[in-house]
Amino acid sequence: MSEMAQTADQRPEEGRRGGCPVVHLDFSTAKEAGCYWAQAEELREEAPAYYNDFGSGYWIFTRHDAVRDIYKTPELFSSESITPWEPEPAYRFIPTQVDPPDHVKYRKILNPWFSPKAVEEAEPRMRELCRGLVAEIAPRGECEFIGDLALLYPTAVFLSFVGVPVSEADRFVAFVDDFFAGFSGDPEKLPGMAAALQGIRDYWEVALAERREDPSPREGDLAGYLMQATFEDRPLTDTEILDMLQVLVLAGLDTTRGQLGYMFRHLADHPEHRQRLIAEPELIPNAVEEALRYYTIIFGDGRKVTRDTEFHGVPLKQGEMVYGLVAGANRDPRHYERAGEYLIDRERIHHMGFANGPHRCLGAHLARKEMQVVVSEWLAQIPDFEAAPSDPLVERGGGAMLSLAELPLRWEAGA
Amino acid sequence: MRLRVDGDVCTGHGRCYTVAPDLLTYDDEGFVSIRDESIAVAADQIKAAEDAAASCPEEAITLIEEEE
Numbered sequence: 001m002s003e004m005a006q007t008a009d010q011r012p013e014e015g016r017r018g019g020c021p022v023v024h025l026d027f028s029t030a031k032e033a034g035c036y037w038a039q040a041e042e043l044r045e046e047a048p049a050y051y052n053d054f055g056s057g058y059w060i061f062t063r064h065d066a067v068r069d070i071y072k073t074p075e076l077f078s079s080e081s082i083t084p085w086e087p088e089p090a091y092r093f094i095p096t097q098v099d100p101p102d103h104v105k106y107r108k109i110l111n112p113w114f115s116p117k118a119v120e121e122a123e124p125r126m127r128e129l130c131r132g133l134v135a136e137i138a139p140r141g142e143c144e145f146i147g148d149l150a151l152l153y154p155t156a157v158f159l160s161f162v163g164v165p166v167s168e169a170d171r172f173v174a175f176v177d178d179f180f181a182g183f184s185g186d187p188e189k190l191p192g193m194a195a196a197l198q199g200i201r202d203y204w205e206v207a208l209a210e211r212r213e214d215p216s217p218r219e220g221d222l223a224g225y226l227m228q229a230t231f232e233d234r235p236l237t238d239t240e241i242l243d244m245l246q247v248l249v250l251a252g253l254d255t256t257r258g259q260l261g262y263m264f265r266h267l268a269d270h271p272e273h274r275q276r277l278i279a280e281p282e283l284i285p286n287a288v289e290e291a292l293r294y295y296t297i298i299f300g301d302g303r304k305v306t307r308d309t310e311f312h313g314v315p316l317k318q319g320e321m322v323y324g325l326v327a328g329a330n331r332d333p334r335h336y337e338r339a340g341e342y343l344i345d346r347e348r349i350h351h352m353g354f355a356n357g358p359h360r361c362l363g364a365h366l367a368r369k370e371m372q373v374v375v376s377e378w379l380a381q382i383p384d385f386e387a388a389p390s391d392p393l394v395e396r397g398g399g400a401m402l403s404l405a406e407l408p409l410r411w412e413a414g415a
Numbered sequence: 416m417r418l419r420v421d422g423d424v425c426t427g428h429g430r431c432y433t434v435a436p437d438l439l440t441y442d443d444e445g446f447v448s449i450r451d452e453s454i455a456v457a458a459d460q461i462k463a464a465e466d467a468a469a470s471c472p473e474e475a476i477t478l479i480e481e482e483e
Contacts, residue, residue: 072473108444111444112443112444114445115443116432116441116445117441117443285433347466347469348469348470349430350430350470350471350472352472354428354472356473357426
């Protein structure tokens with residue numbers, strides 16, 4: 001199959017579809033860290049759109065304005081599938097895969113739970129939890145950042161944020177790892193992904209049954225809240241509640257791990273930025289926001305075309321899949337000044353790391369706060385650190401969401 | 416100057432009230448509290464208003480210069 005792509009490159013007239021170059025790209029494989037962003041930049045600069053004949057085939061849009069327009073035009077680009085390599089997914093996440101007009105009705109139920117106000121109220125315990133985890137790590141003088149903190153901390157925060165005992169963390173982490181192994185399009189990992197989805201569902205089915213048996217209110221209990229919530233004046237069905245809780249677990253645990261890993265690799269490699277954030281802690285939210293733009297873990301986002309149309313010069317047919325290359329868009333020099341640089345004090349940052357349009361990430365406020373807390377609590381106890389010698393760092397297949405597999409760090413303990 | 420938020424376009428990223436906390440705040444869902452409204456911008460908040468408009472990923476904020 002890869003020979004097809006080579007031939008396409010050499011004979012552009014034959015290797016084109018809808019006026020676009022045809023490529024054969026598998027975004028599910030692990031690569032050396034940074035390779036996926038390099039690939040996104042290359043694709044974006046060579047052409048605004050491609051046809052990828054991988055799997056059942058889909059269109060890739062590489063530049064900022066097209067990706068934004070995909071997000072902002074849900075009537076043309078349905079969220080029924082968000083993985084272009086799998087146009088008919090076995091799951092239906094709510095509200096992720098719901099289109100207008102119902103989408104906003106589900107969001108209205110969930111938005112208050114994940115609002116900035118709710119996050120501010122949780123901040124003191126988020127800080128305390130993080131301070132404790134870093135205090136355990138600091139005397140060691142070294143750690144594997146992803147396993148020791150980047151995965152553990154968001155998991156503990158998220159579970160407490162939705163009212164699940166933190167003792168369940170290991171179980172959920174395993175589900176999330178298995179799910180994302182298959183989500184990026186590796187067919188061998190699909191059975192594990194299906195089992196993880198079922199495992200999460202089974203957990204919540206038991207939780208709903210427990211709450212029916214003992215309906216006394218529990219503090220901070222999202223499942224109980226959803227059981228009381230209404231959609232157009234009727235209660236949510238169990239299927240709807242499970243479709244919501246399933247995606248919240250997946251989105252809440254994995255993404256912050258990925259984003260924290262790249263943020264801390266940056267800080268390990270940039271002592272001047274560590275010093276700046278220690279001297280000016282009020283700059284931390286800005287540093288995090290720029291990381292969300294520059295180190296976007298959302299490599300791309302898929303949508304399904306609802307009717308025949310022409311979009312940014314490309315003829316699209318109803319039922320075809322498109323893939324907005326978010327990682328390319330967020331570093332598009334047509335849209336951003338000094339797009340290819342991480343500027344810790346960049347002003348007026350905006351990006352599509354939390355998507356754009358109606359499906360803007362529900363957990364954005366929580367994710368930002370988690371990252372800000374980790375940066376400030378870590379730097380308070382471990383101001384000086386570096387990447388420990390290791391084999392080249394590896395990142396998980398970028399198709400869905402990028403994440404470093406490991407990030408070994410070291411510092412002078414007791415310094 | 417007046418600042419106006421288009422409520423159909425705003426999706427609640429929260430960038431505006433983060434970069435202009437003395438001018439804008441959020442509602443219970445996390446949207447800016449003045450969707451489909453416009454507010455007067457005091458002279459010392461003009462830079463903040465411009466930052467808010469330029470930081471909005473949805474381009475939902477319009478600044479309107481007023482006649483003297």
